[in-house]
Amino acid sequence: MSDASPTPHVVEVRGVRYSAGPRRIFDGLDLTVRQGSITAVMGPSGTGKTTLLRLLTGQARADAGTVRVLDQEVSTLSRSGLFALRRRLGVLFQNGALLTDMNVFENVAFPVREHGRLPEPVLRRLVLMKLEAVGLRGAAQLMPQELSGGMARRVALARAIVLDPEVLIYDEPFVGLDPVSMGVVLRLIKHLNDALGITSIVVSHDVAEVGSIADYSYLLAGGRVVAQGTTPELNASTDPAVRQFMQGDADGPVSFHYPAGDYIQSLLDASDIRPPRAARPARGADPIDQAAGEGRP
Amino acid sequence: MNAIRTVGAVALFFLRLIAACVPALRRPSLIVRQIYNSGARSLIIIMLSGLVVGMIMGLAFSDMLARFGSESALGVAAGLALVKELGPVLTALLFAGRAGTSLASEIGLMRATDQLTAMQVMAVDPMRYVAAPRFLGGLIAMPLLVAIFDILGLFGTQLIGVSVMGVDPGTFWSQLQRSVDFADVNEGLVKSLVFGATCTLMAVYNGYHAQPTAEGVGLATTRTVISSSVLVLVFDYMLTAAFL
Secondary structure, eight states, X not given: OOTTOOSOEEEEEEEEEEXXXXXXXXXXXXXXXXXXXXXXXXXXXXXXXXXXXXXXXXXXXXXXXXXXXTXXXXXXXXXXXXXXXXXXXXXXXXXXXXXXXXXXXXXXXXXXXXXXXXXXXXXXXXXXXXXXXXXXXXXXXXXXXXXXXXXXHHHHHHHHHTTOOSEEEEESTXXXXXXXXXXXXXXXXXXXXHHHOOEEEEEESOHHHHHHHOSEEEEEETTEEEEEEOHHHHHXXXXXXXXXXXXXXXXXXXXXXXXXXXXXXXXXXXXXXXXXXXXXXXXXXOHHHHHHOOOOO | OHHHHHHXXXXXXXXXXXXXXXXHTTOHHHHHHHXXXXXXXXXXHHHHHHHHHHHHHHHHHXXXXXXXXXXXXXXXXXXXXXXXXXXXXXXXXXXXXXXXXXXXXXXXXXXXXXXXXXXXXXXXXXXXXXXHHHHHHHHHHHHHHHHHHHHHHHHHHHHHHHHTSOOOHHHHHHHHHHHOXXXXXXXXXXXXXXXXXXXXXXXXXXXXXXXXXXXXXXXXXXXXXXXXXXHHHHHHXXXXXXXX
16 A cells, blocks of 8 residues: 555545644545555544534535545535535445335435436345345345344445445444454445455454454544554554554543543532532543544534 | 614525525425425314314303393304404414424424535535425415314314303304405404514524534524514514504
8 A cells, every 4th residue: 555556546635634623633634545456444422523524525625725526626526516425435334324214125225226227127136135235135125114223224225325436434433343244244335346346445443353354454543543553564554553552541642531630629529519620621622532532513 | 783684694594595596486396395394293282272263262252242232242242353363373373382383393403403504515504495395384384274264263263152150153254254354354464474474484584594512403493483472472463453
């Protein structure tokens, strides 16, 4: 994944600054994603990983810097241009985001019905093929509320690939999954990437799982990329912040404890259950707020 | 200042909704489904309420008119009251409580579970696919519900007025036929369309802008009922004055 590689970039993020209200989410973010690769974007909760996806899909616009996806500057696209770009992207949402008034088949067929005029027999075959790819052809008539978390994620994956996107973005694909479902989704990501030639961007904080399939990884913290490289390179890093994240240590540059006053004094002072006002962190100045307090802008 | 901002936001949303209605008309199946959801599913409560309101009017109007020796005017009084005022207003208030809350919570939950975001990312405009069909469905369903409310109301009035209070049935119907003309029906129709648009706009707007939390969806539902009810009463006064 060095810059000398001839493979073109499908995503280029350069010097992006983005704030949600008073809070700075990104402050000079730079990253690139090469065509056909699996790129992991990792970082502690609240580092802006989901916000990055919103920037890539044009749901949010950067305050400064450039976000280029498939050779188009996202922030300058018109509404119709943005919709045209989104048709070339697939997004797997953290909770699947299946439409609850449609069964599995109709959920997968939904983007095709909206954007194409395929004859019904062709549409049926296409949807069944995508469901077969995620192992859920037999669940075509089930409603979303009848699915387990892992099944819902796989149906959402079938929906995300039904239009054969060039870039597939996964938002925390392993959250809340049991080990078996996690393994299934992990293999699916790798298989789809290899079989369909899709470029995959996996946003996650499941280091071991993502690291096992990623060609290249970015580690975000404090609004910028603090480390990047292949999984072995990140594992071998001597940077304390990288080591803390990769090894899952509770304490390190990112503190486990939210800033507070003296512990013993707080226990003894029974009349005041609130944390001392002076100890409350100023928003934006607080490392936890910057690194872990992400909210949706 | 917040109130002005909200009024402006609702107005802009309404314009976007109108613009989204044109392409939504190409999907009649979505609109028919929403007519079923908003209209057919409200039928029982509308029919029951219409019947009971009519029966109450049969009792109360008969008693009041008898004091002036004008029991024969029961049909006129009930007909005009139902067609011009009570039918559209009460149906709208019931609609806001039944269908409005259902719409607001459904759309609010769609937002909370990222379904609206997923549509946007799939290059599908939720205004066209979710908001506009629901708005059109409510707009079409309301006049039909008002008509059913009026019919059941008149039946209830006749049931009590004629059968219990002793008003002559021939007088009841002939007075009603002679005094309630097309202009009165037209007034009721215009009101039902305006109230239908108001109630569904409030439901769709509040649901669409609900905070993606359990509390946010609950708040959107409450706001829908309150804003719809107040606006229906305010618009009723304005329309009544305009039709005088």
